[in-house]
Amino acid sequence: MLQNLKNGVAAQGYDVVSFFNGIPAHGNEAYASTYNDAKYLFTSQENKEAFDKSSESYVPQYGGYCAIAMSEGKELIPNPKSWEVRDGKLYFFTKMLFGIIDAKKQWTKKPEKLKGLADTAWASMNA
Numbered sequence: 001m002l003q004n005l006k007n008g009v010a011a012q013g014y015d016v017v018s019f020f021n022g023i024p025a026h027g028n029e030a031y032a033s034t035y036n037d038a039k040y041l042f043t044s045q046e047n048k049e050a051f052d053k054s055s056e057s058y059v060p061q062y063g064g065y066c067a068i069a070m071s072e073g074k075e076l077i078p079n080p081k082s083w084e085v086r087d088g089k090l091y092f093f094t095k096m097l098f099g100i101i102d103a104k105k106q107w108t109k110k111p112e113k114l115k116g117l118a119d120t121a122w123a124s125m126n127a
Contacts, residue, residue: 002125003038004064004077010038011092014080016058017047019090024080035059060090062122067091068103071117073125078103086111 006012015027027041031048034040035055042048051058062070069076078092082104085091093103107114 001036002063002065002075003036004075005038008037008039010035010040011060011064012080013041015043015047016040016060016090017050018043019083020058020085024083057088058090060092062091062118064092066094066103067118068093068106068114070121071114073121075125084108 003010004012010016013026015025018025018027025043027043027047029041031042031045032039033042033048033052033055035051036059040051040059042051061067063075064078066076066078076094078094080092082093082095082102083091084093084104084107091107093107095102
């Protein structure tokens with residue numbers, strides 16, 4: 001599966017469970033798990049255990065790439081400080097055009113349509 005990894009680490013080292021708690025934070029090597037050949041770091045044993053119990057619930061959509069870029073069939077590394085949990089799924093976004101256009105704002109204007117486009121592009125990239 002296509003994934004946005006840096007040195008094998010997913011979500012740019014952020015604890016993916018922490019996004020669901022509303023307080024994103026960098027994880028720690030002391031609390032690490034591997035899922036789909038990617039290393040995930042967590043801030044606590046509790047978050048690691050939550051991830052281990054239900055990994056698919058926490059992994060970022062589209063392999064951790066920007067959701068808006070994926071709706072255009074592109075892989076773009078997001079800014080993990082621009083994120084959203086929608087319908088129980090984690091989405092990352094990036095700033096586009098030198099930071100002038102916020103991809104998250106574009107997404108929230110028509111999430112269903114853009115999610116459909118991103119889902120289709122993601123499926124074809126991983127076929």
